[in-house]
Amino acid sequence: MIMNDSNEKTTNKEKRNMGRAAGVVSFFTMISRVLGLVRDMVIASFFGATISADAFVVAFKIPNMLRRFTAEGSMTIAFIPVFTEYLQKKSKKEAFELARIILTLLSLLLALITVAGILLSPWIVRLIANGFGAEGPKYELTVLLTRITFPYIFLVSLVAFFMGVLNSLKHFAAPAAAPIFLNLGIIGATLLVAPHLSEPVIATAAGVLAGGVLQVLLQLPVVFKKGLSLMPMWQPGHPAVKRIGLLVLPALFGSAIYQLNQLTATLLASFLPGGSISWLYYSDRLVELPLGVFAIAISTAALPSLSRQAVEKEESAFIDTINHALKITFFITVPALIGLIVLGKPIIQLFFQRGAFDAFSRDMTAIALMYYALGLWAFSGVKIVVSAFYALQDTLTPVKVSVITFLSYLFLGMILMGPLKHGGLALALSLSSTINFILLVFLLKKKISSWKLTPIVISLARVILSGIIMGAGIYYLKFLFFPDNPDQGAFNLMIQVVVLVISGVIIYLLAAFLLRCRELNAFTGLIRKRL
Numbered sequence: 001m002i003m004n005d006s007n008e009k010t011t012n013k014e015k016r017n018m019g020r021a022a023g024v025v026s027f028f029t030m031i032s033r034v035l036g037l038v039r040d041m042v043i044a045s046f047f048g049a050t051i052s053a054d055a056f057v058v059a060f061k062i063p064n065m066l067r068r069f070t071a072e073g074s075m076t077i078a079f080i081p082v083f084t085e086y087l088q089k090k091s092k093k094e095a096f097e098l099a100r101i102i103l104t105l106l107s108l109l110l111a112l113i114t115v116a117g118i119l120l121s122p123w124i125v126r127l128i129a130n131g132f133g134a135e136g137p138k139y140e141l142t143v144l145l146t147r148i149t150f151p152y153i154f155l156v157s158l159v160a161f162f163m164g165v166l167n168s169l170k171h172f173a174a175p176a177a178a179p180i181f182l183n184l185g186i187i188g189a190t191l192l193v194a195p196h197l198s199e200p201v202i203a204t205a206a207g208v209l210a211g212g213v214l215q216v217l218l219q220l221p222v223v224f225k226k227g228l229s230l231m232p233m234w235q236p237g238h239p240a241v242k243r244i245g246l247l248v249l250p251a252l253f254g255s256a257i258y259q260l261n262q263l264t265a266t267l268l269a270s271f272l273p274g275g276s277i278s279w280l281y282y283s284d285r286l287v288e289l290p291l292g293v294f295a296i297a298i299s300t301a302a303l304p305s306l307s308r309q310a311v312e313k314e315e316s317a318f319i320d321t322i323n324h325a326l327k328i329t330f331f332i333t334v335p336a337l338i339g340l341i342v343l344g345k346p347i348i349q350l351f352f353q354r355g356a357f358d359a360f361s362r363d364m365t366a367i368a369l370m371y372y373a374l375g376l377w378a379f380s381g382v383k384i385v386v387s388a389f390y391a392l393q394d395t396l397t398p399v400k401v402s403v404i405t406f407l408s409y410l411f412l413g414m415i416l417m418g419p420l421k422h423g424g425l426a427l428a429l430s431l432s433s434t435i436n437f438i439l440l441v442f443l444l445k446k447k448i449s450s451w452k453l454t455p456i457v458i459s460l461a462r463v464i465l466s467g468i469i470m471g472a473g474i475y476y477l478k479f480l481f482f483p484d485n486p487d488q489g490a491f492n493l494m495i496q497v498v499v500l501v502i503s504g505v506i507i508y509l510l511a512a513f514l515l516r517c518r519e520l521n522a523f524t525g526l527i528r529k530r531l
Helices: 008-047 051-069 071-089 092-119 121-128 137-149 152-168 173-192 201-225 239-269 276-311 315-342 344-352 359-373 376-391 396-420 422-447 454-481 490-514 519-530
Strands: none
Touching: 008 051, 008 173, 008 201, 008 276, 008 344, 051 121, 051 137, 051 152, 051 201, 051 276, 071 092, 071 152, 071 239, 071 276, 071 376, 092 121, 092 152, 092 239, 121 137, 137 201, 152 173, 152 201, 152 276, 173 201, 239 276, 239 396, 239 422, 276 315, 276 344, 276 359, 276 376, 276 422, 315 344, 315 359, 315 376, 315 454, 315 490, 315 519, 344 359, 344 490, 359 422, 376 396, 376 422, 396 422, 454 490, 490 519
């Protein structure tokens, strides 16, 4: 349990620092997400919801999921709190030596995983997308694309490791900007190279690797400037390695459960009608926009602060950081989920409906988007609460909860995919994520008995009411001025979406002001700083 409260001045400074960090991460993440939408628009235009699209989605998903086992997931989770402790309690030199040791071990592990993944791609595809069969054009194409994209796990895990080091040193810009270059690599390869190949989607897969190389190159100047050497340092007996190892084991298991959840979704979707995997993918990309821009940005900024407060045993400041992070996250994600539900079809039509992506694909994607959006508040809240457990160097509790979450998803998914098809899988994820969030909050409350939930509940109630008012307003405006027209031009559709989004923002902020949502001041202050 944390003790010895810090004073209010220190707490407010920590909030401002976290706000600035979240603003930096949000800014670059916004650019990345916009480019991600452009990337998906390009892929949708070239491949629609065809065999090529499904094959690429599965192939790209494999290294993306596995990276959570390495630096971006379990290793970073275990590394950041210990690295922060070395920075606070020991010296920068000792902290950097620890970073070099971990980087050496991590690089060897990543090299082995990459080689094994390329060799075992046929069996990996059979496991993840069993519905594709064990032979035939779709299966063979997925195996080929998997082999092309698999080395990305090595590159992106190095980027994530650098992110952990730099974030602990209060540098957030370069790591947050890294995904921009992944999107540029995929977009460039698809537009410039794909038209010249007999199998165009191969170029898109190669663009993943190009983007990964660019991501690594972006980090290196900042890493060198901070004074971190990349020369290998072999000390597996270092005392901190054992500590990180003890933390990483439950985190690895937790990552395995999370990935098993993702693999189960893909496996179940592979038995549904063709295009289901792509419909889920495109809708998930839209949900990832507010999730990545705000929730992940806030949790990324909060983890170093929470880790420092845990090391210094500042219980009051620790609780205040959690409350502040959750309140501002809900203030942003609740209206976002309502907006995605009300404006789902025109948004999907604007971004994706062109080329091989037709009106039917729009409608099917909109169904998945509606069900995914229902869980956006829970997806976001989990990011914050899990960061609190990691800061306390407790990686075991989130693992226990993730096991329950996976079982609930498996149960709900198998029940709901019958009547609701791909929409049932999206709804099952939202429901299981809600269970995940509630259990994590309950267990963190037991761990920190002085943590009071009443302020969060009151804030959430006001935010929900403001969001409902906003949703009713934009629904009425849409019904009155912008009736559904799947064949309208892109310019008119863009005007429609922009007008409705701006109207929704105005209505929501006005409602929040009238309902005295205190998070409004924090949000507007963050916007002013960024401007």
